[in-house]
Amino acid sequence: MTESLALYRFDALADAALVHAVSTRLGGGSLLPTAGLNLGHTVGDDPQAVAGNHALLAAALGIPSGQIVSAHQVHGNQIAMVEQSDAGRVISETDGLITETSGLYLMLRYADCVPVLLYDPIRQAVGLAHAGWQGTLARVAARTAQAMVSDLGCRVEDLRAAIGPSIGPCCYEVGPEVVTATVAAFPDAPGLIKRRQANGHAHLDLWAANVRQLEQVGIDLIETAGLCTACRPDLFFSHRAEQGRTGRFAVILGLRPDRI
Ligand SMILES: [Zn+2]
Structure with missing residues (x-):
């Protein structure tokens, strides 16, 4: 509890106009x-501890917690465009958020699913997606980019x-139904399925599947953690490594308010 927060950031998103961070589990007050x-x-944690952790993260980023917009994530591919009137809200049944409003911060939560961050430094706009295997196959990352x-x-x-950090091809073993669905969704990318086993199980490369769909949309600059x-x-x-009894880390992404 005495350790300080550790935040992960991307070189591709290093820009004075942008606030972004991937939280880790270091530095919080949960047990x-x-x-x-x-x-x-929604993971059985003490609500006061969770609230305290949110306050710690907002303070570490120097942003007002009332300016954060999050979503009730459902492993779908619905995208919401949000603006100042959405500050503090949790958008229902949404796995992609986009905004052009400065001083408003997108936040989604993860424990193995793939965070996909998008930034347009010219138009000054951001997008954030949550892509587990279902969202990845439903192309939620590509749809977020297309909505921008x-x-x-x-x-x-x-x-x-x-x-962002998420379960890798080293650890993400899936059953035959997910293998079949992945091959159907990405017929031109056989490399997404690795280490096939006799029982039909295999390892799925969610990172490559998200890179692939972003490339197909036309994005060239893609950094993978x-x-x-x-x-x-x-x-x-990690939901998988901890058998479902775990917490959630967050990705926060937003445009700094205009400085006068
Ligand atoms: Zn691994």
Whole structure:
């Protein structure tokens, strides 16, 4: 409880106009099994501890917690465009958020699913997606990028993308039904399925599946953290590595308010 927060950041998103961070579990006040900086309200943690952790994270980033917008994530591919009137809200049944409002911060929560961060430094707009295997196959990351183009006027060639810490191909074993669905969704990318076993199980590369769909949309600059949450439950909450009894870390992404 005395250790300080540790936040992960991407080189591709290093820009004075942008606030972004991936939280780790270091530095929070939650106790086992959500030990550390748990930011999930629905994992059986003490609500006061969760609220305290949210306050710690906002303070570390220097942002007002009332300016954060989050979502009730459902492993779907619905995208919401949010604005100042949404500050403090939890958007229902949404796995992608986009905004052009400065001083408003998008936040989604993760414990193995893939965070996809999007930034347009020209148009000044951001997007954030939550992609587990269902969201990845439903192309929630590509749809978030496409919503930035259609709803916010971004040019796809200006977009930068970052793939956050999440379960890697080293640890993400899936059953035959997920293998079949992945091959159907990405028929031109056989490399997404690795280490096939006689029982039909295999390892799925969610990082590559998200990179692939962002490339197909036309994004060139994509940075992948390459950090597996299941390999590093000391740093991140991992649903798989901790058999579902764990917390949630967060990604926060937003445009700094205009300085006068
Ligand atoms: Zn791993």
